[in-house]
Amino acid sequence: MVDLETLAVMGYVPSEERLRRGPVAIYECVEEIPCNVCVFSCPFNAVSKSKMTDLPRVDFSKCTGCGVCVGRCPGLAVFVVDVSKEGNVGYVTLPHELLPVPSRGDEVLLLDREGRGVGRGVVTRVYRDKVTRSWVVTVSVPKDLVMVVRAIRVIK
Amino acid sequence: MCLGDRRIYTHPILEFRRGREITIFFEGEPIRAFEGESLAAAIYAAGVDVFRLSPVLRRPRAVFCMVGKCGSCIVRVDGVPTRSCVTLAEDGMRVERIEGLPEVSRYERRLVGEEVVTDVLIVGGGPAGMAAAEVLCNTGLGVVLVDDQVRLGGQLIKQTHIFFGSKELFAGRRGFEIAEEYASKLSRCSNLRVLSGTTVVGVFKEGVLAVSNDVKYLIRPKYVVIAAGAYENHLVFENNDLPGVMGAGGAQTLMNVWGVRPGNEVLVVGSGNVGLIISYQLLQAGAEVKAVVEALPRIGGWFVHAAKIRRYGVPILTSHTILGVNGTQRVEEAVIARVDENWNVVGGTERSVRVDTVLLAVGLTPNVDLVRQFGAATRYVPELGGLVPLKTPYMETSVENVFVAGDLAAVEEATTAFIEGWIAGYSILIKAFGERGEYVSRREYLLRMLHEYRSAPVSERVRRGWQLSILS
Numbered sequence: 077m078v079d080l081e082t083l084a085v086m087g088y089v090p091s092e093e094r095l096r097r098g099p100v101a102i103y104e105c106v107e108e109i110p111c112n113v114c115v116f117s118c119p120f121n122a123v124s125k126s127k128m129t130d131l132p133r134v135d136f137s138k139c140t141g142c143g144v145c146v147g148r149c150p151g152l153a154v155f156v157v158d159v160s161k162e163g164n165v166g167y168v169t170l171p172h173e174l175l176p177v178p179s180r181g182d183e184v185l186l187l188d189r190e191g192r193g194v195g196r197g198v199v200t201r202v203y204r205d206k207v208t209r210s211w212v213v214t215v216s217v218p219k220d221l222v223m224v225v226r227a228i229r230v231i232k
Numbered sequence: 233m234c235l236g237d238r239r240i241y242t243h244p245i246l247e248f249r250r251g252r253e254i255t256i257f258f259e260g261e262p263i264r265a266f267e268g269e270s271l272a273a274a275i276y277a278a279g280v281d282v283f284r285l286s287p288v289l290r291r292p293r294a295v296f297c298m299v300g301k302c303g304s305c306i307v308r309v310d311g312v313p314t315r316s317c318v319t320l321a322e323d324g325m326r327v328e329r330i331e332g333l334p335e336v337s338r339y340e341r342r343l344v345g346e347e348v349v350t351d352v353l354i355v356g357g358g359p360a361g362m363a364a365a366e367v368l369c370n371t372g373l374g375v376v377l378v379d380d381q382v383r384l385g386g387q388l389i390k391q392t393h394i395f396f397g398s399k400e401l402f403a404g405r406r407g408f409e410i411a412e413e414y415a416s417k418l419s420r421c422s423n424l425r426v427l428s429g430t431t432v433v434g435v436f437k438e439g440v441l442a443v444s445n446d447v448k449y450l451i452r453p454k455y456v457v458i459a460a461g462a463y464e465n466h467l468v469f470e471n472n473d474l475p476g477v478m479g480a481g482g483a484q485t486l487m488n489v490w491g492v493r494p495g496n497e498v499l500v501v502g503s504g505n506v507g508l509i510i511s512y513q514l515l516q517a518g519a520e521v522k523a524v525v526e527a528l529p530r531i532g533g534w535f536v537h538a539a540k541i542r543r544y545g546v547p548i549l550t551s552h553t554i555l556g557v558n559g560t561q562r563v564e565e566a567v568i569a570r571v572d573e574n575w576n577v578v579g580g581t582e583r584s585v586r587v588d589t590v591l592l593a594v595g596l597t598p599n600v601d602l603v604r605q606f607g608a609a610t611r612y613v614p615e616l617g618g619l620v621p622l623k624t625p626y627m628e629t630s631v632e633n634v635f636v637a638g639d640l641a642a643v644e645e646a647t648t649a650f651i652e653g654w655i656a657g658y659s660i661l662i663k664a665f666g667e668r669g670e671y672v673s674r675r676e677y678l679l680r681m682l683h684e685y686r687s688a689p690v691s692e693r694v695r696r697g698w699q700l701s702i703l704s
Contacts, residue, residue, distance in 0.1 A: 077538075077539055077542050078535075078539070104536075104539065105536065106535055107534060107535040107536070107689075107690065108688045108689050108690070109396060109534055109536070109688055109690055110396060110397055110398075110647075110684070110685045110686075110687075110688050110690075110691070111396035111397055111398075111403060112397075112398050112399075112403065113394075113396070113403045113404045116398075116399050116403075116404075117404065127684065127687070128397070128398055128684055128685065129684070129685075129687050129688035148394075148404055149394075150393065150394035150395060150396045150403065150404065150536075151396070151534070151535075151536025151537070151539075151540070152536065152539075152540050153536045153539065172244075173244045173245060173516060174244055174515060174516055174544075175242055175243070175244050175516075175518065177244065187543055187544065187545070188543070189539065189542060189543050190542055190543070190545070191542060191543055191544050191545025191546070192545070207404055207405070208394050208404060208405075208406070209245060209406075210245075210394075211244070226543045227543040227544060229544075
């Protein structure tokens, strides 16, 4: 699976300064596939492609970290990370299409890109995308794990 | 007989709307079923593993394809040998296992004969056939669409993942929703007649013969679009006919159309997009995917589909194959092993995986029979799935006025099947009404769209194959 270095080379990792400013989308779309859902879904025109089969280019100055693309991306390959708050807690917003669906306040197991448990977090927001009906979940994670946590397992 | 209930009642994406509860009898035992449900799905849901015993060795057999192609689920219904997957359950049905070959029905069915003279015959109601029908909708041409399934939509009806592509190619929407939308759209075409549950038998001197349960149609069209799709490949390994070994598409139908879980612990063979997507859908249906095995040293499908299952811990074992399965009535274990670069099994790497289900996602083969009956030229192009029809860029075969579209033309994706179906539709309009500017420009636009969609590196094989299948 993809590592941080590859994402950085592809221009998917925002600067430290941008990360500190507020939530921002991380695209883990590393293969040129025919799709431009992110481009037409973004309310801020922050994502572009010159043709359908290009990799998406994210303009981090326009991206507000709103998370619309998280629930729309067919590849479930977009995440929003937020390290802008004081203290050691960061937030990851991720797509979730498994049962059970977590509720706000639930404690969940945090999984990395290989499905390994890397800690526990608390769900701070859950909503269902109107178009795809995917769930979009925000969880609190240790700040140093915002680029590690990519799925959750609900403990119920 | 009530061994359990394999139905899925809660699902993160799908809602299963079941009809009235009814009772059917399997080998004399009552089984709960729902009106409008596939008979095979109802029997399987009740925990039945063995549907029939094979013709020669009397080996247990069960559902494999779930779309009426394989014959593994044939049972006797009220005395008549019947493909249970494409038959709807009805209250009081008496179902029996068949040992050996099914007999010719003792009941003579009285088929009403009907001659149908039409401008266009479309064979197949999947994305390609529906797309052709959409273009021809309310154009003044008479159109007959024949489809052998109970609902329109082809394989779209079981696709729960979100479509890629662009907005006009349904990107961001789920396959089953697109199928529902099209079925409703086509119901408003005044020039279109849809014959569902009807199978095209072949091409005869008098016309194209198609039969349903009640009617024998003799169809005489001016133009034909064959969009008959493809069927799932099987794989050779020990005990590969044991119940619990299913096509990935068959399992998708069970799970996503009928809401029945194919198994609890599953091994998936093949890491192309189908294998990766079915693995994710199994997780959504509450099953455990023990592993995906892939004989090649690399994952076959798209990165994003692999990432989706990896983050839930599903191992994708590249350079691995399945050697066999064991079990008495159904799969109880699978034996897998590592293979080297020459596809030879590496001694000492064999290991057993406890699973109750093995899903084969090892490619599809185009249904070219009808194309060949029309006399159209075919060519073996492995990149496209095997024997495929030769065609012009406008989707016309070597036989004038016979067109193809979809997986039959090249095993690819629903998205490209739609584009090819549209192209075939415009080609017919151009033939019927002359080279009107709007038709020609629309067709050129679609050709560019197809070209753009296939321009990604992931489509390299298809591009190569397509060139080899174009009529010069």
